[in-house]
Amino acid sequence: MEEQLWKAIWKRAGRKYSVALVNHPKLRATGKTLDEAVEKLGDLISEELGDAVPHLEFVNPLPASGSGRFIFTLAGHNQNYDVINADALFDSAQCPKCHNQMGERNEELIQLRKPPEDDLMFTDWLGQIISRRLATFLKLQKCNEVILRPIVIRGKVSSEFLEVISISPRPYVAKKGVKGSWGEFWCKKCERKSIMYMPHEADYLHYVAADSLPDPKVSVFPVGVGYEVDIAVSKTLREAVIRSGQFKNVVSHMVGVLQKREYLTLEEYFSKFKRSKRAT
Numbered sequence: 123m124e125e126q127l128w129k130a131i132w133k134r135a136g137r138k139y140s141v142a143l144v145n146h147p148k149l150r151a152t153g154k155t156l157d158e159a160v161e162k163l164g165d166l167i168s169e170e171l172g173d174a175v176p177h178l179e180f181v182n183p184l185p186a187s188g189s190g191r192f193i194f195t196l197a198g199h200n201q202n203y204d205v206i207n208a209d210a211l212f213d214s215a216q217c218p219k220c221h222n223q224m225g226e227r228n229e230e231l232i233q234l235r236k237p238p239e240d241d242l243m244f245t246d247w248l249g250q251i252i253s254r255r256l257a258t259f260l261k262l263q264k265c266n267e268v269i270l271r272p273i274v275i276r277g278k279v280s281s282e283f284l285e286v287i288s289i290s291p292r293p294y295v296a297k298k299g300v301k302g303s304w305g306e307f308w309c310k311k312c313e314r315k316s317i318m319y320m321p322h323e324a325d326y327l328h329y330v331a332a333d334s335l336p337d338p339k340v341s342v343f344p345v346g347v348g349y350e351v352d353i354a355v356s357k358t359l360r361e362a363v364i365r366s367g368q369f370k371n372v373v374s375h376m377v378g379v380l381q382k383r384e385y386l387t388l389e390e391y392f393s394k395f396k397r398s399k400r401a402t
């Protein structure tokens with residue numbers, strides 16, 4: 123099911139924070155902290171607009187929750203469940219234990235049951251599906267770290283939507299000294315490793331290594347693990363996409379950036395906790 127995404131804007135006035143919905147500016151709330159204001163706005167949305175679990179996307183970047191550098195990534199808010207040929211897209215079968223796609227992506231095009239409704243959507247184990255107009259807006263066609271492939275919709279090759287395949291995404295890393303108690307995963311069968319932090323554990327869900335990032339002038343590049351990549355974008359591009367209102371259900375996330383002394387690669391991280399996690 124598609125979930126509603128509410129665009130919101132925040133500002134700080136003196137010692138108070140206020141938040142409002144962009145399309146319903148009368149729905150606004152204030153608080154001593156941003157969290158308090160957001161919580162009140164959530165209650166108002168439930169009462170006035172009937173969405174009990176509202177998801178907010180702020181059009182202006184939130185103040186960094188912690189210290190240190192971060193980058194923005196764009197991702198789809200919804201998953202696309204209409205891929206009908208997932209089994210035919212890789213040169214070997216899914217991992218029987220964790221369902222990770224093993225092997226290389228072959229030449230087969232993704233086939234969808236119907237046209238995607240959003241400009242960016244994530245998929246299960248594949249890359250993201252992006253509308254051509256968003257890809258063009260981001261100049262993704264010029265990014266040599268991704269391959270854009272056409273998608274077959276209802277049996278016809280579509281010129282409107284593309285699959286984003288990352289060639290070598292800059293990988294997520296582990297924050298030294300922090301245990302991802304809920305979000306760490308190491309499949310002993312296929313060796314897939316991933317890590318994600320809860321808000322009480324670290325400032326960001328994911329981290330990348332500063333020394334893996336491209337020249338700051340590069341405004342679009344992939345980050346992530348395996349085929350499940352996110353599209354990192356410059357602050358300016360992120361603002362343009364989220365503010366524009368012409369791209370549907372595109373959300374942004376902040377990914378922390380760690381210096382050499384602050385991170386471990388996932389291989390290094392998991393070798394330290396060899397006994398702690400098993401695939402379930």
Ligand SMILES: [Zn+2]
Nearest residue numbers: 217220309312
């Ligand atoms: Zn596995």
